Amino acid sequence: MSIVIKKSFPFSFDTSACSSCLGNCCIGQSGNIWINKQEIINLSEYLNISIKDLKIKFLRKKLYKYSIKEIQLSKNNFACIFFDLNKKSCSIYEQRPQQCKTFPFWNYFKNNIEEVLKECPAITKL
Numbered sequence: 001m002s003i004v005i006k007k008s009f010p011f012s013f014d015t016s017a018c019s020s021c022l023g024n025c026c027i028g029q030s031g032n033i034w035i036n037k038q039e040i041i042n043l044s045e046y047l048n049i050s051i052k053d054l055k056i057k058f059l060r061k062k063l064y065k066y067s068i069k070e071i072q073l074s075k076n077n078f079a080c081i082f083f084d085l086n087k088k089s090c091s092i093y094e095q096r097p098q099q100c101k102t103f104p105f106w107n108y109f110k111n112n113i114e115e116v117l118k119e120c121p122a123i124t125k126l
Helices: 016-021 037-047 049-056 099-102 113-119
Strands: 003-005 011-014 059-062 065-066 071-072 077-079 124-125
Touching: 003 065, 011 016, 011 113, 037 049, 065 071
Parallel strands: none
Antiparallel strands: 003 011, 011 124, 059 065, 071 077
16 A cells, blocks of 8 residues: 655545546546646657657647547546546556646645545545
């Protein structure tokens, strides 16, 4: 068991619980999965495709930034395009964006703890 506690967050996160989850952090309401320039380069190398092809196939431009595309599963239910629905795991885990790496320690959840408690079984209120 690996419990992570971060200063100023009112909860802890048990990283070992991810293996028993069904990908709640990768599935749900539509949102933005931000990916920066260096992450785009790394991901294109990891997938062995050009940056241009990566952007066309897997990313969407939102103003001056890029977000990973989602697939619609049902009404108001989406999944990251890189989430393997059969294996219930991230297909690019080694090259996932920083946004994914830092979940659930996002500033948004500091004031919305009930939301993250419902979403993630690995969260425990302190």
